[in-house]
Amino acid sequence: MSPNMFYLLASILFSIGLIGLVSRKNLFVLYMSIELMLSSVSLILATLSKVLGNADGSVMGLLIIGIIAAEAAVFLAMIVNLYRAKRTLDSDAFNSLREGAFND
Amino acid sequence: MINWIVILPFISALVMGIVYLADTKAKRYFFYTAVGVGTPLVMTILSFVLISQLMNGAVTIHGTLFQWIDIGDFNISLAFMADRLSAVMISFITFIGMLIHIYAAGYMKDEEGYGKFFAYFNLFMGSMALLVLSDNPIMMFVGWELVGLCSYLLIGFYHQDRANIKAANKAFILNRVGDFGFIMAIAMLFVSLGNTGFTFESIQANIHTLSPEMMTLIGFLLFVGAMGKSAQIPLYVWLPDAMAGPTPVSALIHAATMVTAGVYMVARYSFLYVEVPDVGIFIATIGAASALFAAIIASYQTDIKKILAYSTMSQLGYMFIAVGLGAYSAGIFHVFTHAFFKALLFMGAGAVIIALHHEQNIFKMGALKKHLKLVYITMFIATLAISGIPPFSGFFSKDAILVAAFSSEHYVIWGIGTLTAGLTAFYMFRMLFTVFYSQEKADHTLQKLPSSMTYPLVILAIGSATVGLLGINEAYGGTSWINTFLALPDLKFHLSFAVEYMLTALNVTLALLGMGLAYKLFASHATEPETHTLWKNVVINKFYIDEIYEFLIVKPLLLISWLIAKVIDPRIFDGFINLNVWLYKKAGFVFGKLQNGKVRYYALYILTGVSAISYYMLMELGVR
Numbered sequence: 001m002s003p004n005m006f007y008l009l010a011s012i013l014f015s016i017g018l019i020g021l022v023s024r025k026n027l028f029v030l031y032m033s034i035e036l037m038l039s040s041v042s043l044i045l046a047t048l049s050k051v052l053g054n055a056d057g058s059v060m061g062l063l064i065i066g067i068i069a070a071e072a073a074v075f076l077a078m079i080v081n082l083y084r085a086k087r088t089l090d091s092d093a094f095n096s097l098r099e100g101a102f103n104d
Numbered sequence: 105m106i107n108w109i110v111i112l113p114f115i116s117a118l119v120m121g122i123v124y125l126a127d128t129k130a131k132r133y134f135f136y137t138a139v140g141v142g143t144p145l146v147m148t149i150l151s152f153v154l155i156s157q158l159m160n161g162a163v164t165i166h167g168t169l170f171q172w173i174d175i176g177d178f179n180i181s182l183a184f185m186a187d188r189l190s191a192v193m194i195s196f197i198t199f200i201g202m203l204i205h206i207y208a209a210g211y212m213k214d215e216e217g218y219g220k221f222f223a224y225f226n227l228f229m230g231s232m233a234l235l236v237l238s239d240n241p242i243m244m245f246v247g248w249e250l251v252g253l254c255s256y257l258l259i260g261f262y263h264q265d266r267a268n269i270k271a272a273n274k275a276f277i278l279n280r281v282g283d284f285g286f287i288m289a290i291a292m293l294f295v296s297l298g299n300t301g302f303t304f305e306s307i308q309a310n311i312h313t314l315s316p317e318m319m320t321l322i323g324f325l326l327f328v329g330a331m332g333k334s335a336q337i338p339l340y341v342w343l344p345d346a347m348a349g350p351t352p353v354s355a356l357i358h359a360a361t362m363v364t365a366g367v368y369m370v371a372r373y374s375f376l377y378v379e380v381p382d383v384g385i386f387i388a389t390i391g392a393a394s395a396l397f398a399a400i401i402a403s404y405q406t407d408i409k410k411i412l413a414y415s416t417m418s419q420l421g422y423m424f425i426a427v428g429l430g431a432y433s434a435g436i437f438h439v440f441t442h443a444f445f446k447a448l449l450f451m452g453a454g455a456v457i458i459a460l461h462h463e464q465n466i467f468k469m470g471a472l473k474k475h476l477k478l479v480y481i482t483m484f485i486a487t488l489a490i491s492g493i494p495p496f497s498g499f500f501s502k503d504a505i506l507v508a509a510f511s512s513e514h515y516v517i518w519g520i521g522t523l524t525a526g527l528t529a530f531y532m533f534r535m536l537f538t539v540f541y542s543q544e545k546a547d548h549t550l551q552k553l554p555s556s557m558t559y560p561l562v563i564l565a566i567g568s569a570t571v572g573l574l575g576i577n578e579a580y581g582g583t584s585w586i587n588t589f590l591a592l593p594d595l596k597f598h599l600s601f602a603v604e605y606m607l608t609a610l611n612v613t614l615a616l617l618g619m620g621l622a623y624k625l626f627a628s629h630a631t632e633p634e635t636h637t638l639w640k641n642v643v644i645n646k647f648y649i650d651e652i653y654e655f656l657i658v659k660p661l662l663l664i665s666w667l668i669a670k671v672i673d674p675r676i677f678d679g680f681i682n683l684n685v686w687l688y689k690k691a692g693f694v695f696g697k698l699q700n701g702k703v704r705y706y707a708l709y710i711l712t713g714v715s716a717i718s719y720y721m722l723m724e725l726g727v728r
Binding site: 018021022023024030091092094095096097099 | 696698699700701702703704707708711
C-alpha cells in the first residue's frame, strides 16, 4: 500500500487544524485544532516507521499520544481558569499582551 | 630631612584648613599665627642645614617619600633631590617666605579670612618646595600646577569683588596656556627617554641620545611653560591684574618666588639648553623685549602695585636674557637678589598702602618721608638695588647679565638691556620720589604700622644691600662665589677687565641719569600723567594689549562658542538624533499594530514564519 495516501491524510488533518486555529475564536475549538495538528504529526511518524521498517517512529508516536493526554489535563485546567477570570471563552478577550496594554 | 621641608607646610596647611572650616567665624589669631609663621621658620632652618651640607661637600641630597605610579616601565616616585641649584633656590624662598609670613601676620591682622589666608600661604610654600626640590619632571609639574592653584586662590582672596575673581581666572587661564607647552615637553621627554629612568639625573645623562630637532622642540615647549609662569611676552597680561590679591601675596608669589619658577626651570634644564643655543637666543630675545616693554609701561603707571608688577616682569626679562644666552648662574643670581629687593619693595608698598588706608595711587600720596621714615629708608635701599647702583645687590647681578650679553656678542639684546637699566632707575625713582617727596597731598591721618610689618623690612633691606657681595666677580676682586657654587654649565666668556669697567660705568651713568630725570620731574611736584598725546595715550593704556587680546582671542572664542551652542549643537547634532528618534517612533507605531494580543494572529505569524523557512529550505538550500 502506498504511503502517499497517509501523507495526504496527515497534511489534510494538519491543514484543518491550522485553519481552525487561525479562524476560530472558541478556546475549545482552538484546543481541538491543536490536538488535530499533533495527531497528524503522530500519523506521519507512524507511517514513516512502517515505511522505513524502524520502530523508533512508532515509539515516538506513542510517546506523543501520552504527552497529549498530559497536555489535555493542563489545557482544560487553563481553560476553566480563563473562563473564571473573564466569564467568556472568546480567545480575543484575552489580549492583555497587546501593544499598549501595559498603559491601560 | 629634605622630605620634611616639603611635607611640613602641606600638613600645617591641612590642619589650618580643617580648623578654619570647623568655624570660619572664630578669630584664633594666636593659633593661625603660630602655625602659619612657625612652619616657614622650620622650613628655613631645615633649608639652611641642607645648604650647609652641600657646602661641606655633599654633591646631591636625595629623599624618597613613596612610589607614586608603578606601571611596568613607568615609575614615578614622590622623591626629592637637592643639588646646589635647588638648595640655593629653596634657601632664599624659605627665608624670604618666612619674612613675608611674619609681615602678613601684621598686614592681614584684621581681615576676615585670616586662617584661610595662612592655610593658602603655607600650601603655597609646600608647593614651591615641591617644585624646586622635585627629582623628576612629573613631580615638578605637580608643584608647578599647585603654585598656580595657590596663586589663583590668593589673587581671588577678596572674592567679594567681581574684578578680583576675574583677575584670578585670567591668571589661571593664561597659565594653562603655558602649562600646555610644559606638559607637551614632559611627554616628549618621556617618550624619548622614559625607558632609561625619568629623573633629572638620568635625563641629563641620556640627553645626548636625542636628535637636535627633538631637543629644539622640547626646549621651545618648556619655555612656553616658563613664559606663562614668569609673565613674559605674550603671556604676561595676568601679572598686573594679579595685584588684586593682598600685598603679601604679591610680594611672595608674584615677585619673589613663583614667577621666577620659569627661570629656575630653564636653569634646571640647562643641560638641554646648552645643546640648542638657537632656542636660547629666542629666550633671550623674548626676555629683552619683555624687559623693555614692561619698563616703558611701568613709567606711566599710577598704581603703586602695578608699577612694581611691571617692574617684576621687566626684571624677569633680564633673567631670561641671562639664561637664554647661557649665563645660567647670572640668571639665578639675579633671581636671588631680585627676590630680596622686590619682596622689600612690595612689602614697603604694602606698608604705605596700609598706612594710607588702602590708597594705591602714587599721585594721591606724597611727602611721606618724614611720616614713614623706616619704610622710606628701606624702600630707598631697595630702589637703589633694583636700579643697579653699586654696591647694592642688584648692581652685581644686573651687571653680570649685561656683561654676559655684551660678551656673547648679541649687541641688540645688550643694548635693550642697558637702555632698560636706565629706564628702570627712572620709573623706580619716579615712584619713590612721588610717594616720599613731592608735595603734600590731602592731610593724611596715618595708620600706625605694627612692628611685625616693619622688622621684616629692615632684615630685607640689609639683605638687599649685601647679598650682591656673594657674586662679586673677578673684575672687582671677588671670586664669583655663587657661580662657582651653583656649578651650572655656563658658557664661558672672556672679556678684559677694562671693557667690563666701561660697561659698568655706562650702566651706572644711565642709572644715575634716570634717577636724576626722575628727581627733576617728580621730586618737588608730581602730577598724574595726562593722555593728551598719542604716545602717552598708548602707553598709559598699556599698548592696548588687553584690548587686542580681547578682540583677537576672547571675542572670536565667544563667537565660536555661541555658534556651536546655539546653532551647530541644537540644529545639526540634535537634529540628526531627533530624526532618528522620529523614525523609530514611526516604525514602532507600524510594528505595534502586529502585537494585538490575539492568540489567533500569533498562530498566523508562526504559520507565516514556518512557511517561509520551509520554502527557503526547499527552494534555496535544496533539502529534500
